[in-house]
Amino acid sequence: MTRLDRPFLGDLFASESTVAGRVAGQRLRSVAALMLIVALALSRPLPAPAAPLRAGAAKIDITNLEAGPVNDRLHARALVLQSGDEPLVFVSIDAVAIAEIGSIRNSFLANVRAQVEKELRIPPRGILINASHCHGVVCSDIEQRTVEAIRQAFKNMQPAKVGWGVGHEDRIMENRRLRLKNGREADVRHAYSLPHDEEVESVGPIDPQIGVLRVDHADGRPLAVLYNFACHPIQAAASGGNTADVTGFSSQVIEDNLGDAVVALFVQGCGGDINPVFYKDVDHPRDAEPLGNMLGLSTLKAIRKIATRDTSTRLIQENLELPRADLAQRIDGLLAEQTRLLQSLQGTSLNLKTYLPLAVKYKLNSEFPSYYSHRYLHDRQLGRVDLDKLDADNRRNLEAYTRNIQTMEQLTRLQTNLNLLRKHQMQNLDAGKRTVDVEVSGIRIGNFVMVTFPGELTVQIGLDIKRRSPHPFTFVAGYTNGYIYYAPTADQLRNVGGAQEDSDCILAPEWQALFDAKVDEILARL
Numbered sequence: 001m002t003r004l005d006r007p008f009l010g011d012l013f014a015s016e017s018t019v020a021g022r023v024a025g026q027r028l029r030s031v032a033a034l035m036l037i038v039a040l041a042l043s044r045p046l047p048a049p050a051a052p053l054r055a056g057a058a059k060i061d062i063t064n065l066e067a068g069p070v071n072d073r074l075h076a077r078a079l080v081l082q083s084g085d086e087p088l089v090f091v092s093i094d095a096v097a098i099a100e101i102g103s104i105r106n107s108f109l110a111n112v113r114a115q116v117e118k119e120l121r122i123p124p125r126g127i128l129i130n131a132s133h134c135h136g137v138v139c140s141d142i143e144q145r146t147v148e149a150i151r152q153a154f155k156n157m158q159p160a161k162v163g164w165g166v167g168h169e170d171r172i173m174e175n176r177r178l179r180l181k182n183g184r185e186a187d188v189r190h191a192y193s194l195p196h197d198e199e200v201e202s203v204g205p206i207d208p209q210i211g212v213l214r215v216d217h218a219d220g221r222p223l224a225v226l227y228n229f230a231c232h233p234i235q236a237a238a239s240g241g242n243t244a245d246v247t248g249f250s251s252q253v254i255e256d257n258l259g260d261a262v263v264a265l266f267v268q269g270c271g272g273d274i275n276p277v278f279y280k281d282v283d284h285p286r287d288a289e290p291l292g293n294m295l296g297l298s299t300l301k302a303i304r305k306i307a308t309r310d311t312s313t314r315l316i317q318e319n320l321e322l323p324r325a326d327l328a329q330r331i332d333g334l335l336a337e338q339t340r341l342l343q344s345l346q347g348t349s350l351n352l353k354t355y356l357p358l359a360v361k362y363k364l365n366s367e368f369p370s371y372y373s374h375r376y377l378h379d380r381q382l383g384r385v386d387l388d389k390l391d392a393d394n395r396r397n398l399e400a401y402t403r404n405i406q407t408m409e410q411l412t413r414l415q416t417n418l419n420l421l422r423k424h425q426m427q428n429l430d431a432g433k434r435t436v437d438v439e440v441s442g443i444r445i446g447n448f449v450m451v452t453f454p455g456e457l458t459v460q461i462g463l464d465i466k467r468r469s470p471h472p473f474t475f476v477a478g479y480t481n482g483y484i485y486y487a488p489t490a491d492q493l494r495n496v497g498g499a500q501e502d503s504d505c506i507l508a509p510e511w512q513a514l515f516d517a518k519v520d521e522i523l524a525r526l
């Protein structure tokens with residue numbers, strides 16, 4: 001194993017600033033180093049390649065030109081790798097999801113696989129399709145264009161070498177779940193108001209790691225890059241036009257820097273609870289491009305340090321049955337809470353027109369809010385309390401009105417999440433069985449290891465898999481080979497109804513232990 005093979009542990013713990021933080025950081029570093037040694041000992045080498053590695057890549061425009069102005073183009077990118085009998089096909093699509101939500105139909109995955117198997121003799125299990133989860137609009141013939149991208153990549157295959165490594169990016173994203181002082185959790189969405197600042201106790205983690213697979217031509221020129229990172233690409237274009245968002249820009253930056261023919265495939269990671277920074281900005285136009293440029297440049301930094309070689313590949317595909325949630329009790333609880341909140345609204349003599357100027361006046365001068373100070377002093381000299389009484393009345397009304405606003409904001413969150421629960425409860429009842437079938441795949445290319453899952457995994461799940469894995473270069477992709485809404489941790493599911501990830505979810509909390517066990521088993525076999 002060369003120096004280039006090691007993850008940059010220093011980067012991962014580079015943010016401690018306090019002495020306590022540094023000591024904790026050193027301890028973490030030695031624990032991490034120990035874990036790495038154990039991991040290296042456990043990760044078995046792959047057999048020598050059965051045949052020299054071959055690779056091909058292609059990129060096809062999938063922008064919907066009928067869906068209004070276009071800010072930047074959406075793409076389907078394909079990479080085919082073959083070292084033995086069975087090729088591996090990676091497809092990255094600038095779309096919200098493979099099926100269920102957005103415009104890609106539920107039959108998409110099966111149809112693409114069937115056509116590729118028929119035409120190119122590639123078995124369906126080796127075809128992995130990841131949605132970047134950007135919220136752009138794709139063309140209506142997305143199925144044919146995806147097959148065309150794979151067809152071109154297959155046709156482009158030639159002798160290749162691969163290498164793997166990690167990059168680091170922590171400036172462009174944040175965890176969107178807020179732990180509140182009342183023990184509940186809320187999240188950062190446009191669909192509703194945030195809790196007030198003083199209610200927020202702490203925020204969740206991010207995963208700054210960029211997993212990188214570099215694919216070169218036999219002569220060392222770059223051919224393709226596959227990179228994995230966890231963040232919702234939903235910042236939008238400042239123009240408001242159709243966009244591939246943060247990860248469309250990052251792929252473009254990588255391709256522009258490595259040369260025209262290079263294809264950079266973004267593979268969305270455990271971004272379920274990760275948002276772009278300044279997602280709720282109201283003072284500046286929200287713009288995905290600078291965030292994407294930063295991610296692209298950080299990935300390029302990692303690509304430059306990666307050495308490539310011939311290697312073999314391995315694929316394990318498993319089906320898993322996960323338990324569906326029964327949300328009836330939680331829905332009843334939220335309905336009761338909704339009634340309680342509605343009944344807590346108290347009438348005041350104010351409306352918005354009188355509330356706003358009063359709120360400013362009482363903020364500007366709390367001692368003499370209603371008139372100049374001399375009038376207050378004059379009245380006090382004569383023993384009058386008229387102004388003091390006026391202020392007391394206004395303050396009482398201001399407080400009641402502010403409480404009403406907070407209750408209204410709380411109701412916007414409750415109602416939105418309640419609607420999600422009702423939708424998924426109906427879906428779960430209509431499903432006809434209490435479980436949902438998902439595909440979990442494990443891929444190994446040299447020492448580059450990736451596991452995939454259809455749901456929107458939250459970031460802690462990915463961080464824990466990486467920590468437990470016997471392979472030092474383990475990466476996790478959600479949003480792959482189907483879509484089953486959010487897949488938060490069992491712990492986050494104690495907050496059902498409080499945030500999108502735990503409400504826009506069809507799974508019972510027991511799903512996580514089943515998934516983790518399956519992933520651990522796959523990782524041990526890879």
Ligand SMILES: [Zn+2]
Binds near residue numbers: 133232272456
């Ligand atoms: Zn999402």
